[in-house]
Each structure stands twice: as structure tokens, then as C-alpha cells.
Amino acid sequence: MHDTPALEIRNLSVEFAFDGERQRALHGLSYSAFRGRTLAVVGESGSGKTVQALAALGLLPEQASVTSGEVIFRGENLLSLPTERLRQVRGSGVAMVFQDPMTSLNPVLTIEQQVCEAFKTRMDAQTRKSKAAELLAMTGIRQPEKRLGQYPHQLSGGMRQRVLLAMALACGPEVLIADEPTTALDVTVQAQLIAQLKRLQREQNMALVLITHNMGIVGQLADSVVVVYAGRAMEKGPAEKLLDNPLHPYTKALLESVPPLFSRKDRLDAIGGQPPSAGKTGPGCAFAPRCPRAMEHCRQEEPQEFEPEPGRFSKCWLCKT
Secondary structure: OOOOOOEEEEEEEEEEEEOOEEEEEEEEEEEEEOOOOEEEEEOOOOOOHHHHHHHHOOOOOOOEEEEEEEEEEOOEEHHHOOHHHHHHHHHHOEEEEOOOHHHHOOOOOOHHHHHHHHHOOOOOHHHHHHHHHHHHHHOOOOOHHHHHOOOHHHOOHHHHHHHHHHHHHOOOOOEEEEEOOOOOOOHHHHHHHHHHHHHHHHHHOOEEEEEEOOHHHHHHHOOEEEEEEOOEEEEEEEHHHHHHOOOOHHHHHHHHOOOOOOOOOOOOOOOOOOOOOOOOOOOOOOOHHHOOOOOHHHHHOOOOOEEEEOOEEEOOHHHOO
């Protein structure tokens, strides 16, 4: 493991403007991603997982703004870079695989046109086509030359996801952010894509930031985990320890909601209640209204980040030593 992070998020906060009000979607999120290792950012839908990635790459929508924090890559704060310099970093330094391939791919352009976009100014047409076919083959697409002439609707969901992966890898990034890369794929295709990600990460020594709500995938891919709820990092630590012995009640509830592999349950364990809307949490712990172990103190004061074990962090009063 390298001592210097490939990508470091420091105290990142993001707000959205709705109907004249400012609502905070991220609350001081911090983590570090290292080359050759996988960091999983997990949590329910709406927890802020994707927002932090979009903020890091300067891709937030117009109604959103970063109110504090830094995103450090190669010693530069990406949040303060000029637009042209940030464009240079995207792709060649930090690349992202977006969640929905049907909306991320242009339906009226061929696969070749879209994959070649990243290097169209640096190669002649024949070299670009060869490079694009090589990238498709690298991600496990068979008959890549044939696929280059096709359109997104002619490919399966798994193949479209691989095309997005090929586009993200086009410039050899040091950091790859994969946002729900296996969503809507059947389990067989999921397993194939996970195997491809593992292999590509190993071959290219990339830092992989995996955004997901699928705890099963976390167990297969992740070296470390950040558990996000209501825009806050509730728990951070090595994947194996976190999955075997979660410290935060929210992490425990997420794991208990996963269907068991080798036993049968008549009823799945669900987390009661609903996640809070952005900016609509009370004065205490954001998870307190849904937490089975919440105390009165939890509802009155938000916990700080405690370190009950070396290298493990939890934002829960139960972890105060």
C-alpha cells in the first residue's frame, strides 16, 4: 500500500438550492483512495454517494455548490483548478464510470465514435479504431471490431456497461470511480464485470473508488469501506473487519438486510423508516430516528468521529471510549 493517497477527499460539503432554500447534501465527508486498492463508498439511495464523486470532478448540476473541503490529486486541489486544467485531469488522471449506460451513452453515435472521443485529437483514424477495439477487448467484449460499428441499443446491458468502462480507461487513469457499475445486471454478468474490474485494477495499478449499495460486491472487491448516511461518513475502516464486526448500527442494519447465501429467511430484515431528505436532519445523530439503539443523547447532539480501534472510525456515541 502506498503512503500517499492517489485521491484524497478532505472535509467535503455540498449544498443544493431548492425553492430559494439551501439544503446540505454532504457534511464534511473525508476519505483516501490508494493505488492498487479498492475503496467502497456504500449507503442507501440518496445518501450522497454519487454527489461526492460529481463534486470531486466538477460535474455538479447548476443548483449545487461546494461549500467547504478539498479534493487532492497529484498535490493539486481539484476544486480550485481552472476549467481547462480540470478537463485535463478528467480521464487521464481521474475517470468515472457513470451509473446508467443507457443515459450515459449517446444513442445516435456509434460505439466507435464514443470510445474514440477521448483520443481523437492525438491519433489518426485507423489508429483510433485499433485502440478502441483494444479497449473493448480489454473489458471483455467479444468481436470488438463488430461492436464498434453498432449503436448502444444494439448491445446488451452488460456490454453497454463494459463500453462505459472502456471509455473511462481510454486515457489510462490513476483513479477510477465506478458508480453502481453492476446495477440492473443479472448475477452472472455482475460476476463477469467484477472479475474484469479486479483484473484491470491489478494490471494498471489503479485506485478504484466503488460507489454501491450492494454489500455483496463490497465483500468481493473492497479493501476498505466508507459507509455514508445523510451525507455523513458513519463508519470507515478495513473491509474485512467492517463486514465481520460493524461498529455503527447503520452499518449493521445494512448488512442484516442482505439476503443470506447459505440459509433461508422467511422475511428479510429491513431498516425501519425512511432516510431523511437533504438538509432535513435534526440536531442529533442523523440515523437516530431509525436506530434501534438510539439514546436520548443521540437525539440531542451529533456524535463526532471516534476511533474505538486502530484504523476504524465510527460516528456513534456507542463507540465513545
